[in-house]
Amino acid sequence: MSERPLKVALLGCGVVGSEVARLMTTTADDLGARIGARVELAGIAVRRLGRARDLPVDPALFTSDAHELVSRPDVDVVVEVIGGIEPARSLILAAMENGASIVTANKALLAEHGAQLHAAAEKHGVDLYYEAAVAGAIPLLRPLRESLVGDKVKRVLGIVNGTTNFILDRMDSTGAGFDEALDEATELGYAEADPTADVEGFDAAAKAAILASLAFHTKVTAADVYREGITQVSASDVASAREMGSVVKLLAICEVDEARESVTARVHPAMLPRTHPLAGVREAYNAVFVESEAAGRLMFYGPGAGGTPTASAVLGDLVAVCRNKVNGGRAPAVSAYADLRVSAMGEARTRYHISLDVDDKAGVLAQVALIFAQQDVSIQTVRQSGRGEDARLVVATHVATDAALSGTVERLRALPTVRAVASVMRVEGE
């Protein structure tokens, strides 16, 4: 075993950080054996000193000066679990300039500034790993970066937010509406006091940007991702899905076109057939489905969040960067060498499920069908039901561009005989 221990600076001691500190201390011998050198905490940066913390670490490790900590000459690795853009970004850049490798769980930062951070890591000859940023404990980013790297990924389809999956799962199993299911999620600790980041899809969009960047070797930021959360999903949408043998999921979908010239990344609710492997992902679990040219269809499944599972992913990366420090190796550079065009949502190819409240009179179906034909959107199925006030027309389309499909919905909305567009939902996975 190497004589000099490796020094690790930990930034943040919240839910994840405290678990990282705990595991580093209680499993120090195992980590040392697997790395080939002992690993020691150089310091733990927190916002406020003096808080009582139930951790088996030396209290003298705590500091409120994160910048001083990452600049110490003997720090080999910096683990950033603060979150948010600043001060995390500045601290990470300072750490890299100081020659430290980086392990982070910061999806917002990676989704926004991933390319810049990778370039800085390359320039300073250090590693940058962030498995914990997407899908918690599930080894997914490293397989994408290092196992599937000999293949061409065509599509990544994922349930990457546990809060929204829990809510939708509850709506499916109990018939509850969104508000009721959100309340239950909050009570059980699956949703935060302010659930906006989760239910509006911001969290999933950041993860989609990271997945698309790695899968397609192209720079995709959070701003490039079409984002729609689950706040407009109704109990009635969920019931319609069930009638079709489907389930409503919030999906992150990253695709490259046939000619591999452009990519799309989008997050939105969608109906998924119950036979799809992702449909069985319950509660707060995550799962990501990857389609590659040679490997075919792979699925990765596991806990998407939580202090301990996320800390597991952080520790996995920590061992990797520490091994590199010991062996003199380096992670492969992540580059956007393919540099594909990122298309707008309008170009994404998908299917729609449209529920219309219509006038109960002859000729409505013909009018509706004509509009679809004029938009060049092919209809797969139509179902007419109800009489009088309850007359309803439900259409499921074939694949078309999102622009053509949403254009169709707007024209339907304008039809005098269409009293309301009761619901519109995309359909995926068939």
Next chain:
Amino acid sequence: MSERPLKVALLGCGVVGSEVARLMTTTADDLGARIGARVELAGIAVRRLGRARDLPVDPALFTSDAHELVSRPDVDVVVEVIGGIEPARSLILAAMENGASIVTANKALLAEHGAQLHAAAEKHGVDLYYEAAVAGAIPLLRPLRESLVGDKVKRVLGIVNGTTNFILDRMDSTGAGFDEALDEATELGYAEADPTADVEGFDAAAKAAILASLAFHTKVTAADVYREGITQVSASDVASAREMGSVVKLLAICEVDEARESVTARVHPAMLPRTHPLAGVREAYNAVFVESEAAGRLMFYGPGAGGTPTASAVLGDLVAVCRNKVNGGRAPAVSAYADLRVSAMGEARTRYHISLDVDDKAGVLAQVALIFAQQDVSIQTVRQSGRGEDARLVVATHVATDAALSGTVERLRALPTVRAVASVMRVEGE
């Protein structure tokens, strides 16, 4: 990009080897961009020259002298896809002595001589990767070696043989018996002419040895794995499972005991609840379920076999070892540092489902229950059915050691009122 191209020697040009050669040639530009250097085939060793091969490679690359090929001074990486113990082992050792890193798909070799090969790789400062040896295209071994390495794996439960999963899946969906389902598998190309290695569990046992070695940092060879194939699984067993809301799967199970002092590795058919994530693995797909202390329950799913998916795993490893050659890095050493004791099957803790044909008279249940009590095996459920010749007693036990459970079966068999032990199957996943 580095100026000197990396030279790769390919040993074997069968189903997998020809696909590796094809992908290396058709995706050479992408591979070069991802590795940071061009990669070229130095030669392709085959048993018989002169066979017509439909490959976009220079025919001059083919050679029948594999030993000469791996000894060439300019060979950086050797890809071994011949299979079997010899000459693969000797060629790999010679290649490592020559300073070449190794990528292989050879499960039999790794299950038998993994420890020796890793020691040789360590000694010669080269990499040894074998993702394709277990679960085909699914990135599983690298996540175990490099992502979950900061965690403690408790249990690995897998469907790792596509042939037997296809057969059992057919038996479940059509009610067919084993022979009929095997015939169908052979017709469709899911079973080989001689299916012994698959249906007798040898293939799965080799994979279990590899998984247990990596998961528990301990030397586990194929000989250490308890092995039972699916040839004794009847249509009636499958029907019984369905009645219990379960499905019969051939499982590879690797576990460490609570105190982390000993490990078991076993392959045998078992009943699995249909709600278990592994129960939904259909046809020839594979899936491996990993339980870790921090990460929790992870599942990896995908195509377990086939030329193209397996080649994808080989290429993923190839990129990794090539990147190390370019950067001067090395894969982490795989060591059996934990050196845990490998327990015999008798110590494995499991549950049994036992079907007895019994005499239709009073007191039989009491006699049977007494035997269980004397063996210290607790009964979970008992079901009595049928009259006269059809009198049947079905018992599902709680968890006990396999020795206690099999001892119980032997004593039941000896009871005069038990006409026959109709079936015995282990129960897992609850």
